[in-house]
Amino acid sequence: MSQIKIANLQKSFGDFTAVKNSNLTINDKEFFVLLGPSGCGKTTTLRMIAGLELPTSGEIYLGEEEVGMLRASERDIAFVFQLFALYPHMNVKNNLSFPLKMQGFSRSEIKTRVEEAAKLLRIDHILNSSISSLSGGDRQRVALGRALVRRPKAFLMDEPLGTLDAEFRELMCLELKKLHIDIGATTVYVTHDQLEAMSLADRIAVMDGGEILQADEPAVIYNKPVTKFVASFIGSPGMNFINIDQGISNEQSTLNIEGTNFNIPKQYEISKSKKNSFGIRPENLSLTNEGGLKGSVFGVEYLGSRKIVTVKTNFGEIKVKTNISTSVKINENVQVKPSNNNIIIFDGETDRSLKSEFMN
Amino acid sequence: MDTSRSYLEPSSFSKKLAATIIIVYTVITLIPISWMVMTSFKNVNSAISYPPEVFFEPSLEGYVNLFTNRSRQSQEYLDSLPPPENWYEELVRSREMVITGPSKFLGRYSNSMIIGFGSTFASVFLGALAAYAFSRFRVPLKDDLLFFILSTRMFPPIAVAVPIFIMYRKLGLGDTHLGMIILYTVVNLSLAVWLLKGFMDEIPKEYEEAAMIDGYSRLQAFFKVVLPQAMTGIAATAIFCMIFSWNEYAFAVLLTQFNAQTAPPFIPTIIGEGGLDWPAIGAGTTLFLLPVMIFTIILRKHLLRGITFGAVRK
Numbered sequence: 001m002s003q004i005k006i007a008n009l010q011k012s013f014g015d016f017t018a019v020k021n022s023n024l025t026i027n028d029k030e031f032f033v034l035l036g037p038s039g040c041g042k043t044t045t046l047r048m049i050a051g052l053e054l055p056t057s058g059e060i061y062l063g064e065e066e067v068g069m070l071r072a073s074e075r076d077i078a079f080v081f082q083l084f085a086l087y088p089h090m091n092v093k094n095n096l097s098f099p100l101k102m103q104g105f106s107r108s109e110i111k112t113r114v115e116e117a118a119k120l121l122r123i124d125h126i127l128n129s130s131i132s133s134l135s136g137g138d139r140q141r142v143a144l145g146r147a148l149v150r151r152p153k154a155f156l157m158d159e160p161l162g163t164l165d166a167e168f169r170e171l172m173c174l175e176l177k178k179l180h181i182d183i184g185a186t187t188v189y190v191t192h193d194q195l196e197a198m199s200l201a202d203r204i205a206v207m208d209g210g211e212i213l214q215a216d217e218p219a220v221i222y223n224k225p226v227t228k229f230v231a232s233f234i235g236s237p238g239m240n241f242i243n244i245d246q247g248i249s250n251e252q253s254t255l256n257i258e259g260t261n262f263n264i265p266k267q268y269e270i271s272k273s274k275k276n277s278f279g280i281r282p283e284n285l286s287l288t289n290e291g292g293l294k295g296s297v298f299g300v301e302y303l304g305s306r307k308i309v310t311v312k313t314n315f316g317e318i319k320v321k322t323n324i325s326t327s328v329k330i331n332e333n334v335q336v337k338p339s340n341n342n343i344i345i346f347d348g349e350t351d352r353s354l355k356s357e358f359m360n
Numbered sequence: 361m362d363t364s365r366s367y368l369e370p371s372s373f374s375k376k377l378a379a380t381i382i383i384v385y386t387v388i389t390l391i392p393i394s395w396m397v398m399t400s401f402k403n404v405n406s407a408i409s410y411p412p413e414v415f416f417e418p419s420l421e422g423y424v425n426l427f428t429n430r431s432r433q434s435q436e437y438l439d440s441l442p443p444p445e446n447w448y449e450e451l452v453r454s455r456e457m458v459i460t461g462p463s464k465f466l467g468r469y470s471n472s473m474i475i476g477f478g479s480t481f482a483s484v485f486l487g488a489l490a491a492y493a494f495s496r497f498r499v500p501l502k503d504d505l506l507f508f509i510l511s512t513r514m515f516p517p518i519a520v521a522v523p524i525f526i527m528y529r530k531l532g533l534g535d536t537h538l539g540m541i542i543l544y545t546v547v548n549l550s551l552a553v554w555l556l557k558g559f560m561d562e563i564p565k566e567y568e569e570a571a572m573i574d575g576y577s578r579l580q581a582f583f584k585v586v587l588p589q590a591m592t593g594i595a596a597t598a599i600f601c602m603i604f605s606w607n608e609y610a611f612a613v614l615l616t617q618f619n620a621q622t623a624p625p626f627i628p629t630i631i632g633e634g635g636l637d638w639p640a641i642g643a644g645t646t647l648f649l650l651p652v653m654i655f656t657i658i659l660r661k662h663l664l665r666g667i668t669f670g671a672v673r674k
Binding site (some may be wrong): 050051052071072073077079081082084085086087088089097098102103146150294 | 440564566567569570571572573574575577580584585588589
């Protein structure tokens, strides 16, 4: 197992730049998730690490070795495809032993390794079945098994749970996490599903438009997003933004919106932009009768333990996650107020978060 | 009336109609073939008798004549010979002839085999490689190249007979097996490339990517993963190529005489005494039909899958 490092990685297809100047270090034994909407360059990044695409420029290090221009077969990595890509003309056992045959292992060694992997993934009872007779979950396990038997330096997975139904996806998520803990393999996992990313990852990199916007632990990504995109992409619902047509000065700790003063974390950065926005997560807001932003209730969603109240204000719709006991009616006049100081000001020009007491 | 059937299931009327049409069509196409097989088992006289005989006493004379050269002898000479050693000598003697040696049929037949299977293999192999490249790689001017390849089929191949004849004479390829294999491969290749490209396009590229990740080179991945999955397409293509090169007549007449002559130009030249030897010709064409028939039956399973291939995305 080893560390993966990419430096100044760039990939263009003609005029289109799929991955822009990316830098990333994935630690040994880490479960690392590349998260982003479709077309953000996450799969291209993964395929470059795998050697299925060659970078336009930049380097990829697998351990100490620079592998950027090596063929896929010359890098010691395993790849799990979204559609599994199990060889349909071979049975399960042959699928699992296919990568080992190339490496010239003895027949007995192949047998041991295949049985070991099959046992770990609980597919030892279907070793002689044909691929077409397997369920989605078993196919998934065989695909993982084919990656496992080689004991590669790293596992790369391209939305491997994407084709499974919701119930099964949850189960496989748990299995994947457990498997990762058991074998401690460096894993790079691509997904567009933030829940999957949050539950699996040691660290997440959020990508958009070919750029890595933020790479950090799930809690940091969630609580302290560094760009407006990350803030809105992560979380369900995403962060609320209130446009404030005023600049931010150093050490500023209150903000006047519609004549009401709100406390904000002490700011350490100056922004002269007139398009700054005030970002706050729905669970950090509460409904009140006075001292908040005025609006009327537009919709109420019940989420079992919580309720999401959508309030229509002069600044657009604001979502508030409240206690289930809060009772509001549609069209009722309410006010919305931050319940703590987890507030981020985003610069209107760069969409980046400004440094503050909270965003340090 | 049965109203419980599914909307997807054809009605019993349309099923019956389809069956009737198929049966009528089959009978129409089978009449010449069964007539040919019947002729091969007739004797020279019953083959040309009028009105035609549908019921006749079967004879192997046609097959014996096909495989032997014979000469007519006087009764005295025949009487002076030792008794015939086997059934076919006896059959020939009853016609007041003796066997002078084997005919050229077997040689022509094996020429057909070598050239037919050789060019089929070459077309499918080269076609598969080209189709794979067109399907997977960013080939410059891809569409133009594909159209160019297809355009070689837009005129009847015989239209270029004269240049090919001259070219083959200069190159010393006339009347050689290699020359005929190359010629039929060239004619079949465009069909093979186009057919196989369609099949290759249907195979997700993830399979060979998986194989390459598993440590195989692209070429190894092609042979171990792509080709086995393209079997349906390969079978269908092989049958088409085989049928063409097996049946080809015009170029065979033009370019081959002795060494590499195939069966099609040979069979019509089987001349008996006082006219064409119809039973022998019937026997020759019947035997000529067998390899393609067997080849098609062997690959039939793949062919049927090939027709519906890609209709449903797995």
